[in-house]
Amino acid sequence: MDTPIASILMVEDNLGDALLLKEYLAECRFACTIRHCRLLGEALTALAAKSFQVVLLDLILPDSKGLATFNSVHQRAPGVPIVILSGFSDEELASQAVKLGAQDYLPKNDITGLQLARTIRYAMERKKAEQVLHQAKEAAEAANKAKDRFIASLSHELRTPLTPVLTQVQILERDPTLSTEVREAMTMIRRNIELEARLIDDLLDTTRVASGKMELRPQVVDVHSLIRSSVEICRADIDRKGLRLELDLSAAVPAICADPDRLQQVFWNLLTNAVKFTPAGGVVSFATCNPTPGRVAVTVSDSGIGIEADLLPRIFEPFEQGGRGMTRKFGGLGLGLSITRSIVNLHEGLLTVHSDGEGTGSRFRVELKTVAQEVIAPSSGRIPRQAAAARLRILLVEDHDNTAKVMTLLLTGYGHEVTHARTVADAVARVAERVPELLISDIGLPDGSGLDLMRRLRSEHPELRGIVISGYGGAEDIDDSRRAGFSRHLTKPFNDRALQEAIERVTAADGTIARAAEPRT
Known part of the structure; x- marks a missing residue:
């Protein structure tokens, strides 16, 4: 197999030193092509025009001195390994350049052909290894992000169909016209749905812990x-x-x-x-x-x-x-x-x-x-019943028909007046007809995002309060909801108590974004 030819850029203003370095490489039969430049400006032009595998760089040049020389070359070609050629008086500068990213340095007064060839070869090999490691790291990070996206999407897809089932079961569970046996069966179904939701939450929390993405809001x-x-x-x-x-x-x-x-x-x-x-x-x-x-x-x-x-x-x-x-x-x-x-x-x-x-x-x-007890903020416990919200005009924006149907049934059962919209455009039209007192919206809608909808409506009606209902419940999702102007973020499937409490808190509190009080069911 033929030995690959190394492409070298030599930046050296002393013609005698440059000639000597070329002779050293020729004597040890190091296969290479050498482009010689005497000035930094000339070297930067060469780097812009052609790819080199290594740069041999003198730090003291007619048009540049010291670390500024290294920084200019390194910024122009960050992926090219640089070997510093140092004189007796500038070895300290060369050492500093290595700390800043140069691969190595060689004292000019003590160079041999074999040493020069070995240093160039090692510099290229180390740079190649760094590039392979960097590519592997990028691939791993991309795979990790893909995994996070998959888990989040899977969670959303698993949660969404559970929401109408859980809501409908809770309505039937309280229906006095049903027999005791049927209501007990509804309770059994509800417990198992909530268990399924908790298992999904546990899997998500495990991935958050493993990736260091579990965040606290103390x-x-x-x-x-x-x-x-x-x-x-x-x-x-x-x-x-x-x-x-x-x-x-x-x-x-x-x-x-x-x-x-x-x-x-x-x-x-x-x-x-x-x-x-x-x-x-x-x-x-x-x-x-x-x-x-x-x-x-x-x-x-x-x-x-x-x-x-x-x-x-x-x-x-x-x-x-x-x-x-x-x-x-x-x-x-x-x-x-x-x-x-x-x-x-x-x-x-x-x-x-x-x-x-x-x-x-x-x-x-x-x-x-423990901390000082002068002021204790409200915990995630339930707020008193006397603070419960009065009858509200609610705009429900939800494109999942079964969820919209049972949510409407549940909210009207609380005594609220509910208007339903399936899309962003439909919601905007409904608000133009009559401004609601509360917006309850999914995030993913056929023609846009519930977050964009909230931003648009809040720009026109700053007093409007909102609750997100979504299959996405990560810290970033909650932060996105807060920034869009929502006051509460409920992760599907949620039970009726969590929804009612969210409505009570949003209509009674100052609008600070929070997770649902119900712990992950």
């Missing part, structure tokens, strides 16, 4: 309020199994700086696990205390099946459920505790677990920093 909140909200959400499951719930909220300082929705997700995960693994008639408890000044501890205990000693070290690992038998018996993906630990870690907290073994129950403890 504010000062009351731990006790979040605990009570979690208990309220799980109350039906607790009662259904006949469990005794014990609350000992003794912490004198319960105020912390945290993302209320994410932290409620932590308490809800721990409580649902306790309920899940505790047999009927057992005991589940929540307790708080201040173990040391500046710290609050929340302990969730149960009298359930316990955790075997060999499983304890792995209990917070993704997909860990204690064996196939446990998975078959209790279901789930084994992601809840892994996500819970990640959320606690993001809050600079500590999550620990203790169990004396099988049949002895378990105890999970979350420890967090």
Whole structure:
């Protein structure tokens, strides 16, 4: 195989040194072509006209001195390796150039042909390796972005058909004309739909944690309020199994700086696990205390099946459920505790677990920093019923016909006046006829985006408030909603309580964007 010929640009104002370097390369039979330039300007012109594999560069030239010479060449041809040719007095400059990106430097007074050829060859090989690594990194980043887009799209496609089913089931669940048996069947269907939605959320949260994209929106909140909200959400499951719930909220300082929705997700995960693994008639408890000044501890205990000693070290690992038998018996993906630990870690907290073994129950403890308690912002708990919204004129913009039908049924059941539009153009026309008091809109519409719709309507009607309903629920999606002017972002499928609470908060609060209070169901 023929040895490839290297294309070299030599930038050297001393003709004697340039001739000597050419002779060195010829003596050691280094296959190359050399373009010689005496001035920086001449070299920059050559680099613009032709591709070179390496540049041999003297830093001291008639028209440029020092690091400015290197910077000019490096900026003109950032992908070409540069070897600095240094005199006795400018080796320090050459060393600085290497720190800035030059591949190597050679003292002119101590160069041999073999050394020069080896340095050029190594410079080209290192640059090629850097380029291969950079391309691999770009490919990996592109693949990761493609994966994120796929997961987000998959989530949207899985969530959208669940929304009308969940909404319709909740309407039937409260219908007094149906028999008790039918309403109980509706409750069973609802629980399984909510379980499906939680599994989707767990998968998404796992990918967010793995990619470092789980973000927090901290504010000062009351731990006790979040605990009570979690208990309220799980109350039906607790009662259904006949469990005794014990609350000992003794912490004198319960105020912390945290993302209320994410932290409620932590308490809800721990409580649902306790309920899940505790047999009927057992005991589940929540307790708080201040173990040391500046710290609050929340302990969730149960009298359930316990955790075997060999499983304890792995209990917070993704997909860990204690064996196939446990998975078959209790279901789930084994992601809840892994996500819970990640959320606690993001809050600079500590999550620990203790169990004396099988049949002895378990105890999970979350420890967090406290803050001054002068002002505690509203948590993600429910707002009082007396603050509920009055009858509103609502414009519902939703192109999924089944979702639009059941949403209209649900909202009119609340007493609101609902107008439906399928497209951006239709929505704009409806607003021209009569301005609504509240906009509830999907993001993806046949002729545009719900975000663009909100921006347009808010420019004409600044007082208009809005709620997003979307199958996309990532941090970036929520930020996009906020920037467009929406006050609340509900991720499909959401239950009727989350929708009603969102309406109450939007009509009662200052319009700050937030996630739905309902923790990821």
